[in-house]
Amino acid sequence: MVIWENFLAIFLVILFLMYVLNLVGKKSLRVEFSICWVIVSIIILLGVIFNDLLLFVLELARQSGFFIWTMVVLIISMVFIIIDLSMSISKMKTAIKELTQEMAIMKFEEDENKTVK
Amino acid sequence: MSNNKYLIIIPAFNEEENVGEVLKKVKEEANKISADIFVINDGSFDRTAELAEEEEVQIINLLTNQGNGAAVQTGFRIAVKRGYDFVVIIDADGQHDAGNLVELVDYAEKNCCDMVIGSRYLGKGLWKYPCLREIGVKFFSWLVSKVIKTKITDCTSGFRVIRHKVFSYFAKGANYPQQYPDADFIIAVGKLGFSIKEYQVLMHKRKQGLSMHRGIIRPLTYTLKMLVSVLCAVTSKRNDSRM
Numbered sequence: 001m002v003i004w005e006n007f008l009a010i011f012l013v014i015l016f017l018m019y020v021l022n023l024v025g026k027k028s029l030r031v032e033f034s035i036c037w038v039i040v041s042i043i044i045l046l047g048v049i050f051n052d053l054l055l056f057v058l059e060l061a062r063q064s065g066f067f068i069w070t071m072v073v074l075i076i077s078m079v080f081i082i083i084d085l086s087m088s089i090s091k092m093k094t095a096i097k098e099l100t101q102e103m104a105i106m107k108f109e110e111d112e113n114k115t116v117k
Numbered sequence: 118m119s120n121n122k123y124l125i126i127i128p129a130f131n132e133e134e135n136v137g138e139v140l141k142k143v144k145e146e147a148n149k150i151s152a153d154i155f156v157i158n159d160g161s162f163d164r165t166a167e168l169a170e171e172e173e174v175q176i177i178n179l180l181t182n183q184g185n186g187a188a189v190q191t192g193f194r195i196a197v198k199r200g201y202d203f204v205v206i207i208d209a210d211g212q213h214d215a216g217n218l219v220e221l222v223d224y225a226e227k228n229c230c231d232m233v234i235g236s237r238y239l240g241k242g243l244w245k246y247p248c249l250r251e252i253g254v255k256f257f258s259w260l261v262s263k264v265i266k267t268k269i270t271d272c273t274s275g276f277r278v279i280r281h282k283v284f285s286y287f288a289k290g291a292n293y294p295q296q297y298p299d300a301d302f303i304i305a306v307g308k309l310g311f312s313i314k315e316y317q318v319l320m321h322k323r324k325q326g327l328s329m330h331r332g333i334i335r336p337l338t339y340t341l342k343m344l345v346s347v348l349c350a351v352t353s354k355r356n357d358s359r360m
Binding site: 021024025027030031032034035038093094096097098100101103104105107108 | 175176177178179180181183184187190191194195198290291294295296338341342345346348349352353
């Protein structure tokens with residue numbers, strides 16, 4: 001990889017990391033679901049920095065022709081699907097928490113009213 | 118003490134070995150300030166609820182375990198509904214010395230603080246964490262102090278007194294961290310313009326039961342989650358000083 005490609009790749013990874021943190025900040029993604037994306041970003045960053053090793057691995061697969069590009073598109077699609085799922089799970093977990101709290105308070109007040117009567 | 122209404126919130130998850138003794142001591146202190154006590158049973162599957170009932174305190178039972186933060190937030194919601202002026206959060210594992218409860222509340226009132234954190238590092242604390250955890254606490258406390266420009270020595274202390282205008286904000290929705298409301302919560306409170314102070318308290322080593330930070334994986338997970346959470350709290354735009 002030439003130097004500008006290295007920098008571009010690093011920039012994109014950092015951009016992705018900022019996107020993940022922004023999602024957490026807006027409460028669209030829970031902290032625990034952001035961890036895997038933080039780790040993925042770090043792995044990609046290491047791949048960019050140690051790109052000789054990465055190129056060696058890719059060279060091995062190069063002989064498959066279009067294989068690499070298909071895999072790249074697939075992987076990117078998977079990433080976005082999983083991010084979307086993580087956001088949904090985050091929303092559901094928050095909703096479950098709210099419902100659990102509300103039910104517990106209602107049950108307590110109901111028992112309290114029964115005791116008073 | 119003034120005419121303020123006080124609520125003591127005790128979040129508890131599987132603390133059958135400690136809850137009885139903790140409640141006996143807390144009740145003694147609560148009587149001095151006419152405070153009400155609520156145990157928030159966070160989906161325990163041992164005898165925590167049963168033993169708490171024997172101490173004749175009020176108990177709210179969450180059907181499933183939702184995390185320490187969710188349990189405390191339930192207490193906040195009750196406090197808002199019933200018009201309490203202050204809440205005191207004290208753990209059910211016996212680490213927080215209930216003897217400091219009244220002093221903590223008194224300090225909050227006299228100094229007009231919105232939140233007072235009971236710190237084990239301000240003098241009285243006889244017991245401290247094991248080395249690695251100690252480093253973690255010191256690091257996060259330093260980070261919090263830098264961000265909110267207020268010296269915090271013990272950002273992981275769950276022994277806190279919180280004023281109505283603070284807990285009423287965090288009683289809503291996803292405002293309060295569901296699992297570990299530590300450094301990130303303090304940063305959020307500071308960024309909202311509320312005043313935060315610390316007061317020296319005595320802390321004890323957990324005598325019985327299992328810590329939620331036991332082992333190696335749990336503390337590592339906690340550290341990673343807290344780093345991400347703190348980063349988000351720092352970069353969030355919640356600087357609402359109208360609260």
